[in-house]
Amino acid sequence: MRVLILRSRGAGRGKRTADAYTQEFKSAFAAKVIGNLRGRRDFCASCGPDCTRCRAGYRRRFGRSIVGVISLPSVMPYLLEAPGRHVPREVPPHDALLAINVHEQVLLEMLKRSADYGTRVVVVPLEAPDWMSGSARAEAEAICAERGVEVAFPKPFCAFDPPPGGLLDEFRRRFHIGKPRVELTVSDGKIEQAHVHVSAACGATYYVARWLTGRRIDEDLRIEVVAKRMHSYPCTASMKWDDELGETPMHVAGQAHYEILAPLTAPTPAEPELVRSPVGTMVARPVPVRDNIRNIERAKRAILEELSTDKQVSLDDLRARRKITPAALASAVLLLKQAGLIRTARGRIVKA
DSSP, X not given: OOEEEEEEXXXXXXXXXXOTTEEEOOOHXXXXXXXXXXXXXXXXXXXXXXXXXXXXXXXXXXXGGEEEEEEEOSEEESSOSOGGGGSOSOOOOOSEEEEESOOHHHHHHHHHTHHHHTOOEEEOOOSSTTSSOHHHHHHHHHHHHHHTOEEEOOSSGGGOOOOTTXXXXXXXXXXXBSSOEEEEEEETTEEEEEEEEEBOTTSHHHHHHXXXXXXXXXXXXXXXXXXXXXXXXXXXXXXXXXXXXXXXXXXXXXXXXXXXXXXXXXXXXXXXXXXXXTTSOEXXXXXXXXXXXXXXXXXXXXXXXXXXXXXXXXXXXXXXXXXXXXXXXXXXXXXXXXXXXXXXETTEEEEO
16 A cells, blocks of 8 residues: 655744744654654654664564655645645655645645545544644545545544444554554463554554553553653643543543553443433433444444445344444444445345
């Protein structure tokens, strides 16, 4: 899979700075992602003299898959009269476009020309609330849908967990970046190995896994390892409040890494918290929006996994086997039908 990276260049000394009519685009996150993909030896220096070259054994160097890096100005007007002027005349053919903190009008212009480049999948990580407006995302989704291009806007990149079977999933598996997935091998109450299958795009997961190895599972690994190492790496997600997430992107990144520890503890079912409804009755507290989104994504994955072995599956059987709520299943079915991946007939889901 050939990848083209669209980024903003570093401001540097003596460069133009943003004012009331312009906006500034940061380059630090893009530099970390590119360094991680290329597998540079000097990419991570967080351990200092304690470095064990923990990433070397994975042999994950994807420099040859990067067909080009297009760097846009770090400071640009909020409104561009002719965004097409900022699109290079020669854009390398590619399968995937990874756009990191660039002017949304330039990105939209490139998406409109995606057929000329062979673009099949687009990933636009949003590490801060202001990296891309909701209206621009909606327009980008419409453009990509019209051209048959898969697109994702993970906020932050640590939340990138596409359903199996598509090109977005192939992108995550091919380059081992997205929502962290770490396999922990435990012996006699101690973590003998922490193997990173998927890392945060910035590379932080390798650093966290390196310091989990050798620790006992009865320690406070959440605080003493994950939280401390995420802050000392440091995490590049924004600490600004995001209304869409209902929290900060950095908190989402931290939660994604806390989930690494989930296999070590058996969950205890919690009693439903009751709240008073407008009519005075006590009802279960509504599921937070973010949890609803997660439930729907899990339902989508479950449907596609079932259809990977069988051509069709009963809605009732799927709900019972996978313990999916009716609301999450209905939403997942609707979204997958809109994407053209499934169809329904007489209470059964059929692979399209």
